[in-house]
Amino acid sequence: MNAKKNLVVGVVAFLVILGVLIYAGGLWPGNTGGPRLPSIKIGGPFALEAGDGSTVTDRTYRDKWQLIYFGYTLCPDACPTALSDIAGAMTRLGPLAQKVQPIFITIDPARDTPKVMAEYVKAFGGHIIGLSGTPEQIADAAREFRVYYAKVKDKDAPNGYLMDHSSVIYVMRPGDFDFVATFTHETSSDQMAERLRKLITSS
């Protein structure tokens, strides 16, 4: 009886240790980059909604370099700057722009419906796609990209609030969707285009 119990405990302990070793050693399937802690990984799966009602996930544009930017349409300063920088970079890239898919994801799904997002990004050009989703879908996507966002009360603002949010443009590699670079709204179109051209042509 006692021996049996000891055996069970021993097997469980062995399996736990084995699991930890496999995980830490980077042997876990999918963790092909060698030892790496999950806490430093930026970017991951998301499933969101486009203006036409279709679902767009991290897999939809796996053949392209994806530029992922989180913001909201009521944002008058950083977001329009970032989006017009991205659109400018796409123009500068010329034919290489076909290998890039910029995606603008709202962190304000209550006001930014998929349709609002689609309409908003159209004005910038650059083939930017605007995505929204349920609050849970947005929270999941933001968590994957380590994006912070929070409502801030402002009685004069539409619906009584504005948003604080991380303003970072993530560059994700085709194929494995690995995070390779960041831009901000202060990165010029020229700088973005130059970096993207180097990334695209050296891959």
Next chain:
Amino acid sequence: MMHRHRLATLLAAALGVGLAPAGLAEGTSAAIAVTDAWARATPQGAQTGAAFVTVTNHGATDDKLIGASTPIATMAQLHRTIDDNGVMKMRPVAVIDLKPGASVTLKPGYMHVMLMGLKHPLAQGASFPLTLTFAKAGKIETTVKIEKLGAMTGTDMGNHGEMNSSGMSNMDMGGMKQK
């Protein structure tokens, strides 16, 4: 190029003083000058916009910019953009101090007149009236020229990338002064 444009603007303003009807182009009182007002075009359906302006105190005493209003939005508010380690925050600014001789330029990444509840989208090339309220000088109306979407300056000639890279790296470019 920006210097030249600014000179041209000033010249136009000087020439326009005797010709233009009240409230057109550049607003002035005895002490306060409101110049170079511009806004970014907004996408269809946008509820908010941002206007930018330079206010200069040519008087001998302190004044304060304390508010803004425009018929094209239900609310206009002075806002500051704060970059808190990559997290962008917008906060209302109650007062912008204007010491004698001081000139404050509201611009992207710094401060703007937040336009909330836009009654119609801001179309590039169009313009709208904006009234700024000063503690001493009272209300001064100016005309805001609408530049392209995401423009970084009021002199943007359609080459945003270059304006951005130079404008952002050298905040004093074009003779703009912060207090």
